[in-house]
Each structure stands twice: as C-alpha cells, then as structure tokens.
Amino acid sequence: MRFVDKHKLSIITACLSLVFIVLINYSANSERVTFVEDGTAVILNPVQGILYKLNVNIKETFGFLFNYKRVKEENKRLKEINNKLQRFEIENKLLKKENNRLRKMLNFIQSSTEDYKYIGCDIIGISGNSFFDGFIINRGSKDGIKKRMVAVTADGLVGQVTAVGTNWAIVQTLSNENIAVAGYVERNSFNNGIIKGYKDDDNKLLYRIEIPTLESDIKVGDVILTSGIGRIYPKGIKVGKVINVIDDKGQISKYGIIKPYVDINRLEEIFIVIPKEERNVKY
Template identity: 50%
Template sequence: MKFLKNKLAVVIILLSVTFLSLIGYSVNREKMSFVENGVGVTINSVQGVFFSGFFKIKNSFKFITNISNVKAENEELRKANSELQSKALEYNTSIKENERLRKMLNFSKKNSKYNYIGADINGLIGNSFSDGFSINKGAKSGIKKGMIAITGDGLVGQVKSVSDNWSIVQCLSNQNIAVTGLVDSTRDNGIVKGYTDENNKSLAQIQRLSLESKIKKGNIIVTSGLGGAYPSGIRIGSVISVHEDKGAVMKGAIIKPYVDFSKLEEVFIVVPPDTKTGEIKY
C-alpha cells in the first residue's frame, strides 16, 4: 500500500512539473498553441483521474478501518434500545399495578370492617378461569371455604377449597357459583349465578326477580350483602338483556361482569369480621 501511494505521488509530481513548465513557457504569450492546449487538457484530465482515484482509495480504506467502530456503536445502540424497552415495560406494568391497588384501597376504605387478604394467582385448574384457579394463600393466612374473591373492578368469585398454603377459587362465570345480588337502581334482590352463552362467552345472570321488576338493559348489579358474609355494593356487572319466565312467575337478566377473568393477576379475599371459625354460609 505504501509503495502504491509513493508511485501515485511520483506520477502526480511529474505531471504537475510538466504542466507548470508549459504555463511558464506560455505565460508571456496571449494564446496557447493547439499542442500546448491539448497537452494542458490531457494533463489536467490525468491529474484529475489520479487525484480522484487516490482519494477514493484513501476513503475506501478509511471506511474499512471504521467498520469495527460502526459495529461496536451499533451494538451499543442495540443494547441501549433493549434497556429502554425493558424500562418502558416495567414502567407500564407498575402503572397498571398501582391503578389496581388504588381501586382496591378505595374499596377497602369504604368497607373497613372487613379484612382483605391479597393473593397471587398460581395457575388455572382447568382449561380456563371459569373452571377455577389456584392462589398462593390458604388456611394459614386465614382463608376459608366460601369467602369471596374480588379485585378493584368488582366481584371475581368464591373460594371453593382450601389447603394450608393455597386455595382454589371459582369465578363468577362458573355455573356452580351463586351470590345474592341487587339491582342498584330498582333495589330488587336476586341470585347471581354463572352463565355461558352460545358463543362460549363467560357471563353471569341474575335470577328470581319479581315479574314487576323494572330492571332493564344497562342497569348495574352489585352484591346485596345479605347475611353479612361479604360487603354490600361490590360491583358485579351490567345488564345486557332481560327475559321473563311467566311459567315460574319470575324475571331474570344476563349480566356482563366488570372483571375480565382472562386478565386476572391477583385477587383479594374478603374476610368477614365474625368468621374466625367454621365455614361461611350464605
């Protein structure tokens, strides 16, 4: 490479000297001869080619030597981008968790006579949340069969079995679940049970309402709190359709739960103030 640079330099110098000699020879003349003009154009063209080629070669080698630096910079940028994405994910997760806890805190303040045991979900019992899920708290934490599970959004379901350090909860959408409900606007009492529609969508329904009930689409259903085993006013869901059973002289309604069971991460078990022993009855 050094030899090539030296050779180029010698050729450029010789051409430059020749060109300067022509300039000196013709400086006192008003017009160059045809030969001088041709030689000058040729020399300029050759010089341009040599200079252009020299700098292209120089820049090419400079680019090659910088490849490792570019790779290192790209790797640093990739790592920085990955770290930023991780921090953004952690930040979004923290925001959602804080929002859930804030809702639960507001609810517990309004129902301070009850205790609340926070528990994480370990996994599903069956194919979906409707079949039930396990939590990481059990009898040693004060949980008993029949206690209800909630989130800041509303009612989740009931504790169906308890071990020392874990328990099984069935969601409200399970047909084996039944809690007393109240139509918030009309104050009609009924029984809320799990319900699955023809599209296998997890819903709920309120039954045993009077035929004279004014329940309608959009009404909010909450827990009634009858018996004192759980707080009144826990949101269950909103009415999406109403139906009559004139044979049984009753009215009922389909409810869309406020809790999205497929997105549960943790629950709070409601502990009534007077259930230190025995199984809870509704």
C-alpha cells in the same frame, strides 16, 4: 507484449505529467504562457483529470474501509442502547399498571365496611383446565381463610372459597354454575334475585340474575350488587352491569344478563373477605 506497452505508456504519462508540472510552476512566475506550455497542457489535461479522479476514488475507498469497523461498532452500541430503552419502557408500563392496580385495591379497602377485613392473595395456579374451574391462591387456614368465604377485587365480586389448605386455598368464580349469590338492582332495591354463571351463544362467560316476577322494571344498563341475603356475601359488592333482559312468561320471571365487572382471565391478585365477627356469617 501488451503489458510492456502499458508499462511504457505509464512511464511516458508520468514523465509528461512531471514536465507539465514544471512548466506550470514556470508559468506561474512568468507573465506569458508559451506555445509549448499551452500544447502540453492541452494533451495532458484529460489524462491528469482521469488520474485525479482515480486518486480521489482510491482515497474514498480506503477511507470507507478504515472507518467501516468503527461505524459497525457504533451501530452495535446504538442497537444495545435502543434495546435497553425499549426494556425500560416496557418495565415502566408494567410498574405503572401495577401501581394503579394496587392503588385501586388500597382505595377499595379504605372505603369498605368496618365489619370485614380483607386479606390480599396472589394467584399461583389453576385448579382445573381453566379459571372457570377455579384457581389456587397462596393463603390458607393459617391466615384465617375458611370455606365459603368471598373473593373480591377492587372491581367487584370474583367468587367463593371452595377448599382450604394450610397455606393455600381454591377459589371458584361466580362464572361456575355451582355457585350462586343473592343480588339486587342498585337503582331499585325492589328488584331482588339470584345470580348464577351463564354462557351466551358465543360461549362467553357472563352472569344471569333471575327475578321471580314479571313486574320487575330491570333494564339494560342497571348495575347489580350483592344483597347480603344469606349472610355469606357482604351487601353492596359490585357484580356487573345488565346488557340484556329476557321475559320468561312460562316461569313468570325476568332474567337480566350481566356482564361482570371482573375479567377472571386477567386476575393477578384478589382479596378474601373475612368477617371480624364470625357469628355474622354461616359457614
């Protein structure tokens, strides 16, 4: 019953709307609006307004549904472009970093002494639990590498070759306490001493230079270089900078705690220093 009433109401509303449209068209050609036209308009205007808004909403809803697939595909395409741009940005940063590192290494070789040649090596693994125990490089005896040869980067001293295979070798860093090198203070070559690995209270890997005299004027900020004594390490390789000085009056010595220039946890490539005349080095 209720459905029939609604159906009748819809028919009546449609008929009245049709009559109203006819009257509007008639009025448009007439100079005056009749009483019937005006009354019909008063009755039907609210209804027609509702129907108009309903029609607009229906159009907008169907428009959204028709465009949804297109918008979704466009968003997917934009996300793919954004992901590509992010990858390009990361690759560009990596290439720029590698280029700067290789340029620095090239400058180091060009500025180095002619008494030595330098073989570039890639690090392909570690020989123990960490870099502290040593790491493996992809060059060996076939490339002229021998035990006790020195490993460096453009930033400074790394350590020493401790084992050699045909196409591989193991390098231990100066952080390992089994390795030592003679060094001196760049500011005053009078301050000579022995450099070894050292761990501070926070277990941080550092170096320590022991100078066997309390008269030494070593101080914080001094740059430490290899001295070349012992004829293993070339003279003048950068080691690090002094960050603390300790007086050991019992041993009549001074210790300079050194922060290395080379961060062994970030190593990727190194150089092995090979003397052009083997007689210059005792192996």
